[in-house]
Amino acid sequence: MITYRRILILVSFVTGLIFLLATAYFVRQGERRNTQELHAEILALRTTFEVQLAELERNLVNLAQILASEPELIRLMARVAALPHSADGSGRGETFPAIQEDLRTVLEPRWQVLRDEQGIRQLQLVTPDLISVLRLHAPGEHGDALGQFRLLLETTARERVTQSGFEIGRAFAGLRGAVPVMAHQADAPPKLVGLIELGALLDGSIDRLTRSTGVGYGVLLNPNAVSATMWDAFKPPRSHQDHSCCFLLAHSRPELRQWIQEGRLAPFNAPYQIERMHAGGRYFDLLRVPLQDFQAELDPGRGPVGALTIWRDVTPSLKALRSAQEEKILSGLAGFLLVQGLILGVAHLSRREWRAQLLAQTHEISQLAQRNEVLLMTAEEGIYGVDLEGHTSFINTSALRMLGFRQDEIEGKRQHLLFHHSHHDGQPYPETECPIAKTLKDGLVRRQEEWFIRRDGSGFPVELTCAPLIEDGRLNGAVVVFHDISENKRREEALVALANTDALTGVANRRHFLERLQAELGRVSRHATQASLLMIDLDHFKQVNDNFGHATGDEVLRNLAALSRQTLRHSDVIGRLGGEEFAALLPDDDAVSAMQTAERLRKALETHPVRTADGTAVTVTASIGVTRLRPDDRKPETPLGRADNALYQAKNEGRNRVMLHPSDIVPPEGA
Numbered sequence: 001m002i003t004y005r006r007i008l009i010l011v012s013f014v015t016g017l018i019f020l021l022a023t024a025y026f027v028r029q030g031e032r033r034n035t036q037e038l039h040a041e042i043l044a045l046r047t048t049f050e051v052q053l054a055e056l057e058r059n060l061v062n063l064a065q066i067l068a069s070e071p072e073l074i075r076l077m078a079r080v081a082a083l084p085h086s087a088d089g090s091g092r093g094e095t096f097p098a099i100q101e102d103l104r105t106v107l108e109p110r111w112q113v114l115r116d117e118q119g120i121r122q123l124q125l126v127t128p129d130l131i132s133v134l135r136l137h138a139p140g141e142h143g144d145a146l147g148q149f150r151l152l153l154e155t156t157a158r159e160r161v162t163q164s165g166f167e168i169g170r171a172f173a174g175l176r177g178a179v180p181v182m183a184h185q186a187d188a189p190p191k192l193v194g195l196i197e198l199g200a201l202l203d204g205s206i207d208r209l210t211r212s213t214g215v216g217y218g219v220l221l222n223p224n225a226v227s228a229t230m231w232d233a234f235k236p237p238r239s240h241q242d243h244s245c246c247f248l249l250a251h252s253r254p255e256l257r258q259w260i261q262e263g264r265l266a267p268f269n270a271p272y273q274i275e276r277m278h279a280g281g282r283y284f285d286l287l288r289v290p291l292q293d294f295q296a297e298l299d300p301g302r303g304p305v306g307a308l309t310i311w312r313d314v315t316p317s318l319k320a321l322r323s324a325q326e327e328k329i330l331s332g333l334a335g336f337l338l339v340q341g342l343i344l345g346v347a348h349l350s351r352r353e354w355r356a357q358l359l360a361q362t363h364e365i366s367q368l369a370q371r372n373e374v375l376l377m378t379a380e381e382g383i384y385g386v387d388l389e390g391h392t393s394f395i396n397t398s399a400l401r402m403l404g405f406r407q408d409e410i411e412g413k414r415q416h417l418l419f420h421h422s423h424h425d426g427q428p429y430p431e432t433e434c435p436i437a438k439t440l441k442d443g444l445v446r447r448q449e450e451w452f453i454r455r456d457g458s459g460f461p462v463e464l465t466c467a468p469l470i471e472d473g474r475l476n477g478a479v480v481v482f483h484d485i486s487e488n489k490r491r492e493e494a495l496v497a498l499a500n501t502d503a504l505t506g507v508a509n510r511r512h513f514l515e516r517l518q519a520e521l522g523r524v525s526r527h528a529t530q531a532s533l534l535m536i537d538l539d540h541f542k543q544v545n546d547n548f549g550h551a552t553g554d555e556v557l558r559n560l561a562a563l564s565r566q567t568l569r570h571s572d573v574i575g576r577l578g579g580e581e582f583a584a585l586l587p588d589d590d591a592v593s594a595m596q597t598a599e600r601l602r603k604a605l606e607t608h609p610v611r612t613a614d615g616t617a618v619t620v621t622a623s624i625g626v627t628r629l630r631p632d633d634r635k636p637e638t639p640l641g642r643a644d645n646a647l648y649q650a651k652n653e654g655r656n657r658v659m660l661h662p663s664d665i666v667p668p669e670g671a
Helices: 004-068 071-082 095-117 151-159 203-213 223-227 255-261 294-298 315-341 343-378 397-403 415-419 435-442 486-500 510-527 541-548 550-567 591-606 637-652
Strands: 122-126 132-135 163-168 173-185 188-200 216-221 247-251 273-279 282-291 306-313 382-386 392-395 446-453 459-471 474-484 531-538 573-578 581-587 622-628 658-660
Touching: 004 071, 004 095, 004 163, 004 173, 004 188, 004 203, 004 282, 004 306, 004 315, 004 343, 004 459, 004 486, 071 095, 071 173, 071 188, 095 122, 095 132, 151 163, 151 173, 151 188, 151 294, 163 294, 203 216, 203 247, 216 223, 216 255, 216 282, 247 255, 247 306, 255 273, 255 306, 282 315, 315 343, 382 397, 415 435, 435 446, 435 459, 435 474, 459 486, 486 510, 510 531, 510 573, 510 581, 510 637, 531 541, 531 550, 531 591, 531 637, 541 550, 550 573, 550 581, 550 591, 581 591, 591 622, 591 658, 622 637, 637 658
Parallel strands: 622 658
Antiparallel strands: 122 132, 122 188, 163 173, 173 188, 216 247, 216 306, 273 282, 282 306, 382 392, 382 474, 446 459, 459 474, 531 581, 531 622, 573 581
């Protein structure tokens, strides 16, 4: 028989069941949403790391290419390549240590700059048959054969093309860039005389990322990949326990080392894996992504050599989640008790409870939006978004600071017309060629260097990454991340200047002077202009070194360079060809003017002695050969040969004089 009590019990049971299921549902939904949000954030941090890694790899290649073009390095590597040798270096002969020491002398100053200012941790020279000649980062280790261990070097030597990527070697594991060292010959194709390789650890990059994002980054290596290749003295640390999963190559926070030592990380081999760690009373979300080396680029079937690891403290987020769950449970219990006590008002009370739940969820969403906004506005990189029409939808503080605009001056405006409308040289930049417009059209990610214009009209170079914004499977705009690379450009220019300048005298080195002479020959041939060449050689320079020492000899060379700068015009080029031999290029000067200039330089050197430390005046003279550049001169060797012949004529006639090449002497009228 159906009674009021039974109906009341049934209604109470159904109501209680409904509240129980509803509370469990919302708790579960909150957990799922929280997990998805945390996973999305940590996966986004992976993209930031990959952008930094690509920038570091390009920088390695650029620096290695600059070193590989150094003439003295090419000459010494050619000598090493010509020596008979064995894998352990025993068959090289007595000349190899001397050449190796010369190589170290050439590279040591650059190595210090690269190590201290560029963060480079490996510099190695290798013969064409992949025998290690010199490791600046491990001076005592050389002479070993690298062919079977170093696919990156083997590929560079075989294809004679620059290669880069992550690789584990005998004495170093990290990003590497390898460049062939080519010796150019007059009547033959360039010859491979060796390889130069630079490498960088990942510590600096992950430390910078940790400082900017507040999360931990680490790089782990598989034991089989390390043990099969690296010498024991250079292996990164690992736990001595049998269950240790990996070698720890780099880390920015101490938790990762502790987890490895405690054996809490199992071996990893998956597209990616996110797991939760509980340590020291706190919770961490840990992402592991496979780390592929250079060989994997050539062999897609090759497994990873390690894993990139990213972890972040999610304790505050979990505490907030548990607080919200407790809130939901208490609210559900209160609602059930209220329904039990006031069955007639169940509909009204239920409506209020649902409204409270909605407000709580809205509050959580608002907090999440605020956290995302804080992350956006505190990032060091400039970040902004555009809609499908190219209008700026949002922009962060770093981007506004770099561009010099106010937020209201950019949002809603076409970003290309505002600060992306011109190239570096001032030429208009068609919007159809803009990478952002292309991404809005085809939905592809693009990374490249661009030129942005500030509000005051000045411009600056940026490295830009443009990614499509996909919502519900549809392209709905794009997000642009950029940072100012002006400092990188200035460093590149400084390195180029270093490569073109003689280290002792500060004038153009031989390679750079020959390039300028070749360019001037082209100008004389095309435009029938005049130009002259001086060949300058100090008289009895060996006696200066023998009598006063090499320090005084160096000062004599610097004195000649200084007097040349004072005597010659700004448009003239003075270069040191080797030892005490200099040359000067005089654009727009005929033979008469060149002879006058050479005579002024000779007198200046004769009347400006160098004084030693004890006050002794060391007077040095010079013999100078002069020739005129001719339209039929095709190579620098031709006018250099004439000037050199005139120079030796001056030497033979008593030195300390200027001689014009006989073919450039114009006979007097009527003769």
